[in-house]
Amino acid sequence: MAAASRPDLQERLAVQTANRERENLLRRVRTIDHADGPWLEIGGKRLLSFCSNDYLGLAQHPQLISALRSAASECGVGSTSAHLISGHRTGHAELEEALAVWTGRERALLFSTGYMANLGVLQALLARGDICVQDKLNHACLLDGAKLSGAELKRYPHADVDAAARQLTCSENAGVLLATDGVFSMDGDVAPLRKLAALCAHENATLMVDDAHGLGVLGSHGAGSVEAAGLNQYDVPVLMATLGKALGCAGAFIAGSHSLIEGLVQFARPYIYTTAMPPALAAAALVGVQLAQADTWRREKLSALIARFRHGAAQLGLTLSSSTTAIQPIVLGDAQAALDAANTLEWRGLLVTAIRPPTVPAGSARLRITLSAAHEEAHIDKLLSALEALHLRPASR
Known part of the structure; x- marks a missing residue:
């Protein structure tokens, strides 16, 4: 193969990135300005986070x-x-x-x-x-x-x-x-x-x-x-x-x-x-x-918050997975639907990540909700209230 016919690696990567953006799958980095327990400040906005893996609330202990x-x-x-x-x-x-x-x-x-x-x-x-x-x-x-x-x-x-x-x-x-x-x-x-x-x-x-x-x-x-x-x-x-x-x-x-x-x-x-x-x-x-x-109370509190969220979600008619852990996904299927839901939640003061392919299988884009012992019951209720207002239609699984 002549050298002139070799693919330009950066150009190929740029094409792949453009394709991902066109499919609503582009990942973006967001800078957190300040963290205070489950509360995050991003670009001057104070958001209640439900996307951290700080399950026991120890990161700022x-x-x-x-x-x-x-x-x-x-x-x-x-x-x-x-x-x-x-x-x-x-x-x-x-x-x-x-x-x-x-x-x-x-x-x-x-x-x-x-x-x-x-x-x-x-x-x-x-x-x-x-x-x-x-x-x-x-x-x-x-x-x-x-x-x-x-x-x-x-x-x-x-x-x-x-x-x-x-x-x-x-x-x-x-x-x-x-x-x-x-x-x-x-x-x-x-x-x-x-x-x-x-x-x-x-x-x-x-x-x-x-x-x-x-x-x-x-x-x-x-x-x-x-x-x-x-x-x-x-x-x-x-x-x-x-x-x-x-x-x-x-x-x-x-x-x-x-x-x-x-x-x-x-x-x-x-x-x-x-x-x-x-x-x-x-x-x-x-x-x-x-x-x-x-601190066994941390696991006990987290377990109680998980149960509160699952009970409230069931009352709202939301379809959850069989998870009994801190990870509580709501599968919406379509990537744009997951993005729209995440954006609306952020407008309401909640940070919940939309997870899309290829991180999850095609057709299973979701809101990945994670709970922490740093949360309080009022935080769970605030999340449930915001989810109710979304009128979500989870994908069949």
Whole structure:
């Protein structure tokens, strides 16, 4: 091919962006000027937010802020190096130990983001010729991790354990890992973890759970969907969760056996070749872990708010998913309908995100409502009143 006939990569990207805008699917960045609990200021407007993942209301907790300030005063801002060079500080080690104890695992390993954690563990565990079986609604980083590993990716219909079983049984001569979200980020429902664990035990497959939206929220001690399902390290050998949602900080971790973590230290490239998270952030996250366990009232309050919202939505005739978690989507189907609804809610002082393809499947654009222990009953009632005024016609599911 002559050089002159090569495609212009930026021009191609511009065409793709224009196509997305024409289909009402263009994403836009919005700058938050100030945050005060569930209240956000954007461009001079004060909005009540229902699109944050701060499920326990810890992101602005004074104890987390104090811990971060104190650690930053003592050891500075950046860790200055990768964990394996000179970036691993006492705060990191203490946080890893606390996370391991909380989740009932032998060890835990910190990553800078959940995306990096999933890429790292899947790339380290899987190789060409192996098979990775995943729920079709898994988060993008699980899918990307499987693709980058070189393993064959097989996807089963959402929460369909029988379909997952068929994919496992036809893979007798390959190493197999089954990966699933614990709580699905766009639908809010919980994976059938007990059935998946039994299936993996029967088929000698490794089960991995991404519990980004379950940690801190589910389980008697807040240890997540795996704890809530009554499963342990042997049932779910690979557990990933994040620090940037219910714990109000940033970062992520993988928890499991000593041999798993030691193997990741040796072979997980996103861990090896990345600067460690700031030690001050680790100190704040450690306080978040402690509060998530001690302040049981946060989960109790969140549960009561979820029940209040679902009861009120039912009285309005709104069709909700089966979610009993903080994620409460209202599926409208059409992307423009979701955008219009979100814009009207914002005009009424509420910030609710319209989620559109390709984040969700085509024809399932939605309002993704998320609740927090930082909300009050009056906030829920304000949201319900605004939703009633929209006269929504949810899509059939």
